[in-house]
Amino acid sequence: MQKKSLTVALLISTYNWPQALELVLLSLSRQTKMPDEIIIADDGSKDVTKQLIERFRSEHKLPIKHIWHEDKGFRKSLILNKAVKEIASDYIVEIDGDIIVHPKFIEDHIKAAQPGYFVQGSRAMITEEKSKEILNTKEISFSVFSSGLYSRFNALRVPILTPVFILDPSNPFHVKGCNLAFWKKDYISVNGYFNGFEGWGGEDYEFAARLLHLGIKRRRLKMAALAFHIYHKINSRANTVPNDLIYQKTLAEKRTYASNGYQET
Secondary structure (H helix, E strand, O other), rough: OOOOOOOOEEEEEOOOOOOHHHHHHHHHHEEEOOEEEEEEEEEOOHHHHHHHHHHHHHHHHOEEEEEOOOOOOOHHHHHHHHHHOOOOOOOOEEEOOOEEEEOOHHHHHHHOOOEEEEEEEEEEEHHHHHHHHHHOOOOOOOOOOOOOOEOOOHOOOOOOHHHHHHOOOOOOOOOOOOOEEEEEHHHHHHHHOOOOOOOOOHHHHHHEEEEEEHHHHHEEEOOOEEEEEOOOOOOOOOOHHHHHHHHHHHHHHHOEEEEEEEOOO
């Protein structure tokens, strides 16, 4: 019997920055292995984002679904849960709408997919000056030798060395949704992201903690599935303390399931 091939969705969160999203979609149009689905989780952007998505869907034949809800403040967890409801694929790779990806990004993530694990990828940071330049020129080819990068080590792609980099598989801290991959069935098992987060920060740490408490291990992906983060000003940290209290309670109680998450969306 022929083994069922893995189906993969790319999940992109965005909010009112179509100039950055355009570069992300350009990088997706150049993938050596296309995802089966591209799902854009839109936290209330204006119509210009919708128009951009429609153009890419038409011109580049990208398999994009645009999941939008009304802008009522920062509700990233909620829109991610709504978007995942629309995903049919087995495996989900999540990035932010300001992450340019290497041409072998999806191919590398597929190779790294392993039952019982979620994968935290890494990213190289693009400087403010270089970000302004590429938003204008739309030139998005990067390598470890490119100008305008810091965290330059994360721009080096040598997949054969990936297994050398080992981290504590039980630590949820520093998990970031900007380059993260997981099985949809595991996402559902922990009830997805917690909808109670308001404002920036903490939703990815808390989600990862529940996966770990359930027995899903964390794998670090270095020198593969490269991601390049377009510079932007730091988001408001006004709700950091309440969000951190949610995370700390999940750790203390070893929660595996969100009381208000995917199923309640």
